Amino acid sequence: MNTLPAPTADDRAAWSHIDAADLRARADADLGTAWPQPLASQAARVHRDGDRVPWENPAFARQHRLSRAVVAAAVTLDDQWIDEVVDGVQLLCEQSSWCWPAHDDTFDRHGSVLATVTDPFLDLGAGEVVAQLAWIDHVLGTQLDARAPGIRSRIRHEAQVRVFRPFIERRDWHWLGLDGDVHNWNPWIHSAVLTAAVQLHEHPDHLIDLVVEGLDRYLVSLPDDGAIDEGYSYWWNGACRALEALDLLEYATDRSRRDLVGLRETVAFPHRCHLGGDWYANLADGQARPPADLPWHALHRAARRIGDADAAAHAASHRAAPPSEFAGLGRLVQELTDADWLAAAPAASPLPRDVWLPSTQVLLAREQAGSAAGLGLVVKGGHNAEHHNHNDVGSFIVTSDGVPVIVDAGRPTYTKATFGPDRYEIWTMQSAWHNTPTIAGVDQSPGREFAASEVEASVTDAVSSLSLDLGATYALDELAWRRTAALDRTERVVRVSDAWHGPLSDGPTTLNLVVAGTVSALDDGIRVVPLDGATPVVIRWAAGIRSAHTVRLLDDPMLSDVWGERLTRIELDVSAHDRAWITVERDDATPGTGDSEDDR
Known part of the structure; x- marks a missing residue:
C-alpha cells in the first residue's frame, strides 16, 4: 500500500x-x-x-x-x-x-x-x-x-x-x-x-x-x-x-x-x-x-x-x-x-452566461459570457430545510460588474445558537433580511414543507428568468404568490414582478430589498453606488408604493469584512396592492438627485 x-x-x-x-x-x-x-x-x-x-x-x-x-x-x-x-x-x-x-x-x-x-x-x-x-x-x-x-x-x-x-x-x-x-x-x-x-x-x-x-x-x-x-x-x-x-x-x-x-x-x-x-x-x-x-x-x-x-x-x-x-x-x-x-499559467475564469441548477432551483445569468460587465442576476427557489439553511425561498441577488448590489448578507460569526433551536432568531437567517416579501406581517418558516412550487426556468439569448410560487413558504392559508425575476439582455434591465392573492388583511405586506453601497433617494426609486467602484444602479418601483429604509450597522467582522459598516433594507409597502414590480438598471451618469440616506 x-x-x-x-x-x-x-x-x-x-x-x-x-x-x-x-x-x-x-x-x-x-x-x-x-x-x-x-x-x-x-x-x-x-x-x-x-x-x-x-x-x-x-x-x-x-x-x-x-x-x-x-x-x-x-x-x-x-x-x-x-x-x-x-x-x-x-x-x-x-x-x-x-x-x-x-x-x-x-x-x-x-x-x-x-x-x-x-x-x-x-x-x-x-x-x-x-x-x-x-x-x-x-x-x-x-x-x-x-x-x-x-x-x-x-x-x-x-x-x-x-x-x-x-x-x-x-x-x-x-x-x-x-x-x-x-x-x-x-x-x-x-x-x-x-x-x-x-x-x-x-x-x-x-x-x-x-x-x-x-x-x-x-x-x-x-x-x-x-x-x-x-x-x-x-x-x-x-x-x-x-x-x-x-x-x-x-x-x-x-x-x-x-x-x-x-x-x-x-x-x-x-x-x-x-x-x-x-x-x-x-x-x-x-x-x-x-x-x-x-x-x-x-x-x-x-x-x-x-x-x-x-x-x-x-x-x-x-x-x-x-x-x-x-x-x-x-x-x-x-x-x-x-x-x-x-x-499552470494564470487563466481567466470562464464566467458562463447562464447557469441553471435544477436540484437547488438556482438560476444565475449575466449579460454576456466571459465578462462580469453589466448586470447579473441570481435567483433561488428550493425549500427551507436545506443544509445551512436560510429562510430565503424566492430571494435574488443583482450585480453590477460582478459586484452584488441587491445582496444576500451571508452569515455572521458562528455561535452555539447558529446550529440550535434559536437559529432563526439570528437576523441573517430570517427571510425579512433576504430579498423576499413579508406577507401580512408573516415571514417565511423553516422546514422542508416550506418550499417553492410551480418552478419554471427559461433561458434564451434575450431573456433569462425564473418564475415560482412562494405561497407555501409562509404559514398562511390559501396564499398564492407568483414571483418572476428576469434579466433582459436586450433592454439591459433586471425585472422582478410579484402577483398574489389570499387573506392578507392581518398585517402589512412589504417587499424587502437588502442593498450594499451608498443609497440616495430618487423621485421614483433609489440610486445605489455599489462597493468596489462598480457602476451605480437605479432601482425603481411602481408609483404609489410607499418605501422605508432600515439601516443595519455591522459590527461582526464576518459581515463587515464583506459589506463594510452597513447594509440597508428597502421596505416597499404593497399592502394595498395585489401586484408589484421593481426594475434595476445601470446608471453611468454622475451622482443622481436626492438626499443621501446618511443625511435623512
Whole structure:
C-alpha cells in the first residue's frame, strides 16, 4: 500500500527549491514566541454564553503555526524547525480533546462542559488534527525519528484512541448519514480518517472499508447537476473533500474511483457560482466575498482528473495567490509539490452566461459570457430545510460588474445558537433580511414543507428568468404568490414582478430589498453606488408604493469584512396592492438627485 500522495522531506529535489516566502516569513515570526493555548474556561464558554471563538481561535492558530513549521522544516532540514514541529506535535497530543467544544456531545452524555477524555467525540476538529499529524508523519518521518525518537509512536497512540477506535466502535455519528441526511461533515471527516488510516494504522483495511461505505452515502446524494445546497463556501469542505478522498483512495489502495454524473459536475460548481472578481453567489451560510486563501490547487487537481477545462481555468485564475496554511497541511503540502499546478499559467475564469441548477432551483445569468460587465442576476427557489439553511425561498441577488448590489448578507460569526433551536432568531437567517416579501406581517418558516412550487426556468439569448410560487413558504392559508425575476439582455434591465392573492388583511405586506453601497433617494426609486467602484444602479418601483429604509450597522467582522459598516433594507409597502414590480438598471451618469440616506 502507498501512503500519501506527496514527496517526503527526504526528496530534496522536491523540497529544497521551494520558496513560499510569505509563509516562511510567518514561520520565522513564530520562533521564540509562546505557542497559542486554548483554555478550559474558553471551552466552557460554549455552554455558558454560546461563544465559540475564544477557544477556537487559539486552537486554530496553534495548528496553523505547526503547519508553517512543517514546511520550514521540510525545506531546510534545520534542527530548530524540527524541534518546532516536535513541540507542536506534542502540544496537540497533550491537548485534552481535538473536538471543537461546540460539537462535543459530552454535556448530553456526561453532564460535562469540558471534554470527556474517555469518550472522545469524532468531529471536524478531530479529523483536522489527525490528518495534520498523518501528513507530518509522512513528510518528516525520518527527521522525527532522528530528532525525537518515540514521537511518532505517540502520534499513532493518540490517533488510535481519539479517532480510529471511536470511528469503529461508535456508529451513531450523525455525520455518517445513516438517516439519509448527508452533509459536508461526511466527506470532511471520512477523508481525514482515510488520510490517517493509510499513514498511521498498521492494518487499515477495516477502517478503509468503513470510509468507503460512508463516502458512498455522500456521493450518491450528489445531484446530477453537481450543485451543493450548502452553498459555494461549503463546497470546499464537502464535495471537494470527497474528490480528494477518492484521489487518495485510488493512490493508496488502487481502488477504482466512482464514476457518477454528480461527481463530475460538482467540479464545475465553484465557477458556476462566480459573479466576478472575488465575488460569489453566497446562498446559505456563505460569504459573498470568501477568504482569499481557498485551496485552489485542490480544485485544479480535481478538474485535471475529471477533465473539466473550465474548472481548471477558474482555479488557475488564482494561481498567483501565495500558498496558505489555513486550508490544512495536506492541501498545503500538495500545493507546494504538485508540478502541474506549479506550471499552470494564470487563466481567466470562464464566467458562463447562464447557469441553471435544477436540484437547488438556482438560476444565475449575466449579460454576456466571459465578462462580469453589466448586470447579473441570481435567483433561488428550493425549500427551507436545506443544509445551512436560510429562510430565503424566492430571494435574488443583482450585480453590477460582478459586484452584488441587491445582496444576500451571508452569515455572521458562528455561535452555539447558529446550529440550535434559536437559529432563526439570528437576523441573517430570517427571510425579512433576504430579498423576499413579508406577507401580512408573516415571514417565511423553516422546514422542508416550506418550499417553492410551480418552478419554471427559461433561458434564451434575450431573456433569462425564473418564475415560482412562494405561497407555501409562509404559514398562511390559501396564499398564492407568483414571483418572476428576469434579466433582459436586450433592454439591459433586471425585472422582478410579484402577483398574489389570499387573506392578507392581518398585517402589512412589504417587499424587502437588502442593498450594499451608498443609497440616495430618487423621485421614483433609489440610486445605489455599489462597493468596489462598480457602476451605480437605479432601482425603481411602481408609483404609489410607499418605501422605508432600515439601516443595519455591522459590527461582526464576518459581515463587515464583506459589506463594510452597513447594509440597508428597502421596505416597499404593497399592502394595498395585489401586484408589484421593481426594475434595476445601470446608471453611468454622475451622482443622481436626492438626499443621501446618511443625511435623512
